[in-house]
Amino acid sequence: MPKGSVSLSVIRRLPRYHRFLRDLLAAGTVRISSGDLSAKMGLTASQIRQDLNCFGGFGQQGYGYNVKDLYEEIGRILGLDQTHRAILLGAGNLGRAIALHMDFALRGITLLGIFDSDPSLVGTQVGGMPVRDCAGLADFCAAHRPDIAILCIPKESANRTAAMLVRHGVRGFWNFSHYDLALDYEGIAVENVHLGDSLSTLCFRLKEAGRESESLVP
């Protein structure tokens, strides 16, 4: 169990721990020292011990970490043992890729339906699932009670649609619209994903990397 409040930067590292541990588990690794885990993850061993201590610590002196126990415990902390019901809005290129590419089941998420307002997309199939008309969204939510919405829609409609979804009980938003969704409701979680920001950061780092290697040349 988390000891008091844990910083968001530690939380944001947990999915990465979970991912590395899943790979170790798949490779048949039973236990691992913080030193070996740190080498794999590119973190210091003390950083790893410090992060995991925030949640009560799972390592034993001289033994290291039991991979399966640690994987399952981090999954529980992340809430991946809970089940969720999701809808995806926007069946354009990005929405289709998200629907087809993501392993929702790994996180206890069932994708219930995909929606779009474009008549040329409504009725087409994405991964064996029909694209439904946004006109029926409110009724669908009332009947099926999704708690997560994945927004791959233009920014103009994201804010308006989100307010309606909150009224229908959606509590989590995974937002890919070019818009920082900020919802003034209690108990709502939003993750804004800006792929463009990541690409801009790469451009910055590329510029800086170039500068560093230039400075090595006399």
Added chain:
Amino acid sequence: MPKGSVSLSVIRRLPRYHRFLRDLLAAGTVRISSGDLSAKMGLTASQIRQDLNCFGGFGQQGYGYNVKDLYEEIGRILGLDQTHRAILLGAGNLGRAIALHMDFALRGITLLGIFDSDPSLVGTQVGGMPVRDCAGLADFCAAHRPDIAILCIPKESANRTAAMLVRHGVRGFWNFSHYDLALDYEGIAVENVHLGDSLSTLCFRLKEAGRESESLVP
């Protein structure tokens, strides 16, 4: 110009400033106070002043920020005024979405070519561009000298392919494979994008948001 070294957390906020300023510019806004910008961005005014001061500060007491100047200056800091030549590896769902969805030109990036090793994808079109056979990748790089590679390929081939690309002069990697690319070369920049980590973080925040609202109930 950056004053000394600037923390990565400040750098990671710059693309977001740039995005908000682009919207303000498109809406015809000429100048903005740090107070108004903070309200829009959900940051404190002092956070904004502190971030922008890292780069020498652009605001004037009593005037605020000139939107166009600040937008252009942040763009220069990010290196978005430089030009890049990119290739995209992996024309599956995610690769196609990235190719079609991203505004590369906004960041001075030209997408030169899309590659896949799957014979059923080679020769198909993505946004008017043919998918090329990975067998010709090394020759293509030698002829066209891309400096950025976007990896939407399985993790098994990402590391091997990246090493070959570095030999051919690629210096920036935007990596979507389920794998933390870590390249032990000088002057190479890597941005790993893990959509699954973001979705796991949403699950955590949803669990915590639920806990908070439950604790409000007596």
